[in-house]
Amino acid sequence: MYNVLLIDFDKRSREAFANKINWKHHGFTLQTFENSFSALLSVCKQRHYDMILINLKGSQVHGLDVCKSIRNISSIPILLIGGSKDFQFVRESIRLQVIDYLPAPITLVEFTKTLVSLKQILQKEKINFNLKPSHSLKTSPKRNIADIIDEVKRQVEASLNRHITLKEISDELHYNCCYLGQKFKTYENMTFPEYVLIRRMEKAKYLLSHTDLKIYQVAAEVGFSDLDWFYKKFKAHTGVTASVFRKNTSSSSLSSLVV
Template sequence: MYRILIADDEPMIRKGLQKLVEQSGQSMTSIRTAENGFHALQQIQEERPDFVFTDIRMPKMDGLELCRQLAELDSDIQIVVISGYGDFEYAQKCLSYGVKEYLLKPVSKKAVHDVLDKLVRVSARQRTDTFVPVSRLEQWIAEMDDLVWSLREPELELLLEKLRKELHHYSLKLARFCDVLEELNLLLAKRLSTRDVFSLQTHLDLGGARDVEEAWSRFAEGIWSIVRDLKARRKGRAKDPVEEAKHYIEEHLAEEVSLEEVAEYIGLNASYFSQLFKQSTQETFVQYRTRRRMEKAKKLLQQPHYRITDISGEVGYADHPHFTKTFKKYTGFLPSEYRQNLGIE
């Protein structure tokens, strides 16, 4: 998928080029246009294109100056210069800025399609030359996902530094470096989304990054932003969510605590929490809470000074008959029978 920017001060030419590009059959993410070099440079800083088609003669900033600034900003962007016969010598000055492709006016459909085919082939070679294995990206993200989810910040900091150094060894150009960071961010977002956690903010904007250091800084800040968000959702608690839920249930056995209330307390989506709890305990939330209530009731029944009616309230049953029925279903005995079997009258 490629992003294209067309810069020309003549609206009809811009529209014509855009149509020819759309008809090329190449896979395009976006095709944007600009009426001069200055406007084009603004758009490039907002979202980096893969290919730029630029006229030579434009107001405010001409094509030559645009090429010069692009060479300084990002030499990986492939530029196609469009010129008339009278401007050809002038256009050749762009050679020093890395421009290798020209289109002469009037531009034909075949010429545009041939140039695009060439640009795509060159781009594919560049990406292959600086290839980072997908399996390696997935390994990094598997580790990162685990550390982010469990809020193990010191380990996450070490992992990020290790990742930064490893990426540095690939000697990636800015464009490819940004591609890799965006891919990492996307993989992390997918992993977190399977946990269904609060729609955590995982958007990464690398548009206009001046160098790999700035791109990395934005990426790392995005990761720490997710951590801060997750900590805030969990009210600053970095414990295992299921263990924390168990503790909360234990502390509130005498109350009619709902699954939604516990999920909100530990900072998880209720639907995801329900799945996570069942997967971890092999019991539903209600089954676990009932079992813990009955276990507590058995301990209290072993103490003669507790009345059975008081015990039902201690374990969250305001309706005594309901407690009696549940206890018998769980143990096979009525509360009074359970006590008698223990020799307690």
């Protein structure tokens, strides 16, 4: 079972999430947070959770503040729900490395599918979400290679909208590029360019599903200046064109989960 902490200051929607979802059936246990924001970080530090679910209903800004505060002490997966498709907000959520974002209105079917998908990610990557200082990698005198690989991946996520090379990252981290490339392939079971392309395609899917950006704007946001090349790579990655993908992932008009 994976432990999920629901941060939701609205009693009705908190109860809806607790009662409408068969959490145990999907391999999760749910705990809700009802106290003040000042007590939140203490709860996150003292207890172990595998994922945090933040309901943005009422205030996206406040929700992002909560997300930022958690990010200062932990890399735990965060699922944001109930916000808008505003591009700047979506961009900020990506920067904070949320594991997924479901804009309102949220349907029961959509949320359940997301839970199943997230469980598969947790199982596949066997993620250990112990709290650690956000800058521990830079301050620690001895850097574990696994931490270095994580830092490489963080830099990739922050640079998906521009050209990024392993040489650039290795120089910044003071590592030999060939050595780092070999270690990256060993840890990720793929080369650095393969990883970057996958992350670009996943971000493109995210933007197509969660924003109203034009396809050429999505292409630019994931580092493609050649739209035809983006179309080719996207179809090779997903099996469908970007326009078809967006159509297939449009929100259905089923009963809403968030009340």
